[in-house]
Amino acid sequence: MRDLLTWAGLDWGSPLSEGLVFGLGGALTFMYLRVPDLGTPIYLVGRNADFEANVCSRLGITTSRKQTDDPGLAWRWVTHQLDQGQPVMLNADIAFLPYLRVRLSNTRHDIVVIGYDENAGTVTVVDNDRLDPQVLSIDDLDRARSSIGFPDPVRYATWPMRFPSELPDLETAARSAAQESARGMREGAGQSLDPLARPGSSVTGSGLPGLDTFATDLRSWPQTMDAESLAQSRQALAVFIEKAGTGGGLFRRLQAQFCKDAASLLDSEAFALAGRSWTDAARVWSELAAAASNDSVPQSDLADLANELVNIERSACGDLERAATSSWHGDVRIDR
Incomplete structure (x- = not known):
């Protein structure tokens, strides 16, 4: 785009x-x-x-x-x-x-x-x-x-x-987008697949609740997969985080850049804070991808990184919500 x-x-x-x-x-x-x-x-x-x-x-x-x-x-x-x-x-x-x-x-x-x-x-x-x-x-x-x-x-x-002759007001667009992303993460995307069509051993989740599910399931992979499936799953995990058109860090690096650019263009400390939070999330996602690609890293280390991400992303969503709903003038926040 x-x-x-x-x-x-x-x-x-x-x-x-x-x-x-x-x-x-x-x-x-x-x-x-x-x-x-x-x-x-x-x-x-x-x-x-x-x-x-x-x-x-x-x-x-x-x-x-x-x-x-x-x-x-x-x-x-x-x-x-x-x-x-x-x-x-x-x-x-x-x-x-x-x-x-x-x-x-x-x-x-x-x-x-x-x-x-x-x-x-x-x-x-x-x-x-x-x-x-x-x-x-x-x-x-x-x-x-x-x-x-x-x-x-x-x-x-x-x-x-x-295309229009000019873009609409950036502040309105950025606040609306930040609110939508935060809401999507909080609420999840609903059912990932038709529950009636899923085999009983399926594990699915979306949004922040899904991230918690992912972290828990990641620790169980050695008990639920044979050696070949485990190796394939770890490699797939790294690819989906870093290579599948994500911009690195499972799209979190792109989200961080959005917040930083909005902060600069709108002189918004709230968006700057959100940018720092999503930069942290992108960093840990990339660490998880690197660990998944390294056969010598135990599965428990991957699960620990995923648990860290649960806390980081929950906090980052809060920062994104505050960027969407607050005006900043110097060090004073005015809630809308």
């Missing part, structure tokens, strides 16, 4: 960061799944499925997600936008994007197509997981857009957009 806003020439007086745009989606969350026959030993995600629609609504961008099962029609959606000189955002499964070099499926990853060459059979995309534009084959893009992987089929999801 940041790249599209930059292309449209929209900002609040300085270039937008990826984190500021992420945070304005109000999409921060937590979801954990350990379900037999899921296709991946575990599933961990730090942002909800409504990010694209919510950030567009909050910033006055007109869009709607288009989906189809017709690959020809889906390709025409892309070329039509590009031929008019406008890049286009798509959903794609990370498992089929060769430059990411991951095998786990995540069908809700956003990429922006900025060019194509039908003679060469290639497209050029920008991805928040890579600093530079990436060139991949049209066939690889089609596989990523037609994936039926987890958590749901992509069905060539495409987001054509019309």
Whole structure:
């Protein structure tokens, strides 16, 4: 989204960061799944499925997600936008994007197509997981857009957009987004899967309650998994935290940047405090990913880090709520 806003020439007086745009989606969350026959030993995600629609609504961008099962029609959606000189955002499964070099499926990853060459059979995309534009084959893009992987089929999801002439008031947008993220973490995202469809051995949870569930379940992995499944689950944990288009630290590093940018642009000590809290959360998530990747680190150490995260994120949500509802003038807070 940041790249599209930059292309449209929209900002609040300085270039937008990826984190500021992420945070304005109000999409921060937590979801954990350990379900037999899921296709991946575990599933961990730090942002909800409504990010694209919510950030567009909050910033006055007109869009709607288009989906189809017709690959020809889906390709025409892309070329039509590009031929008019406008890049286009798509959903794609990370498992089929060769430059990411991951095998786990995540069908809700956003990429922006900025060019194509039908003679060469290639497209050029920008991805928040890579600093530079990436060139991949049209066939690889089609596989990523037609994936039926987890958590749901992509069905060539495409987001054509019309941009406003200027962005709305940042303070209003930032407060609204902070409140939405805090509420989503406090309340959780509801049932992660249909409870009637879950095997009895499934473990699921979302929001702060789900984070507590995750920490408890993480300690039990050696007792509930064989050696191969345990190794796969630890590797998957590291990938979902650091590599699945998260910006590092399970999207917490992006959330911290949102808070820091809002603090700077709005002269808000409340947002600055929230930024420090979410920076701490991002750091510990990255420590957890590193520990999970190291076979010599005992499982109990991973569980201890997860328990630390329960407390850090509960406090960080409180800081986010205060940023959403308080005005700061010097050292004096005025509650709204």
